[in-house]
Amino acid sequence: MTPLRSSLPHLLRRAWGLFRPVVIAALPLAGLAGALACTGLVWRDTRANQTIAALEAGQDRPVGADAVPEVLLARIRFLAARERLDEAEPLVAALDRDGxxxxxxxxxxxxxxxxxxxxxxxxxxxxxxxxxxxxxxxxxxxxxxxxxxxxxxxxxxxxxxxxxxxxxFPERGREQGEEMQADPKKIWTDIPGQPRGLP
Missing domain, CATH: 1.25.40 (Serine Threonine Protein Phosphatase 5, Tetratricopeptide repeat)
Structure with a gap:
């Protein structure tokens, strides 16, 4: 029993000696990969914010269906305000998938x-x-x-x-220029929560 206990720390030291160079080399590479990923995300978000600001200011910017959902929404609003709804439909479908x-x-x-x-x-x-x-x-x-x-x-x-x-809507069968007959029952609008009859 005693030899096994004494050999365990020796085995751990030996394993650490073998893996230590790999770990030391991998740590800077992992840090560099993380820094590059963060830089990419910041760059993507900055571009997305610039596109959103331009669209909200009325400047046309092309947006693909693979854009982030916030950019898709800004483009949909831009197109809807200009009644270019055929162009907005594919973006709405893309937003429905990911937004x-x-x-x-x-x-x-x-x-x-x-x-x-x-x-x-x-x-x-x-x-x-x-x-x-x-x-x-x-x-x-x-x-x-x-x-x-x-x-x-x-x-x-x-x-x-x-x-x-x-x-x-007025009756569809009415001829051009023909006067509509007033219906006393339809003088007051049907407001939800309001009783019918006198105001």
């Missing part, structure tokens, strides 16, 4: 706002038929956004506005 629910919700709300603006433009021009699907798409985007971020009050309000637009 946090809060970022995905903001992207859906931006799309809903763009669709609702398009619908209002069609309605102001008297084009009711093309406005209907735009309102439907806006409502769909708001619902998706609210599923991901239920506390988004602006999306709730805009969803309510979009829902009322569809319900309150």
């Amino acid at each position: 946090a629910p809060s970022l995905r919700a903001l992207a859906q709300i931006a799309l809903g706002n763009a669709r609702l603006r398009q619908a209002f433009a069609k309605l102001e021009a008297g084009e009711l038929e093309p406005a209907t699907p735009l309102v439907g798409l806006a409502r769909q985007a708001y619902r998706r956004g609210l599923t991901l971020r239920p506390e988004a009050w602006d999306a709730k309000f805009n969803l309510d506005v979009a829902s009322r637009l569809v319900r309150d």
Whole structure:
């Protein structure tokens, strides 16, 4: 028993003697690899922040589908504000794969706002038929956004506005220039929580 106890420290010293040069050589290499990785992350984040700032300032910047989620959201908002929704769709799909629910919700709300603006433009021009699907798409985007971020009050309000637009469209069979008949039952709006009848 005594010889085994005395030989154990000797074996450890011998093993450490064999591995010591490897460990001493590997430590600086591991430190260098860590420093390079940190430098790469800082460089990536700096570029991402510059791209986000440029997009928010209204400067167009190309963004690939492999960009970080925050950059994808900034690009989606930029495109939605300019009604370039066909370009935004692939970025929305990429954000849906990798982005946090809060970022995905903001992207859906931006799309809903763009669709609702398009619908209002069609309605102001008297084009009711093309406005209907735009309102439907806006409502769909708001619902998706609210599923991901239920506390988004602006999306709730805009969803309510979009829902009322569809319900309150004038009758489609009416001829051009024909006056609409006033319906006394529809004088007051159906505000949730308000009793029907007198105000």
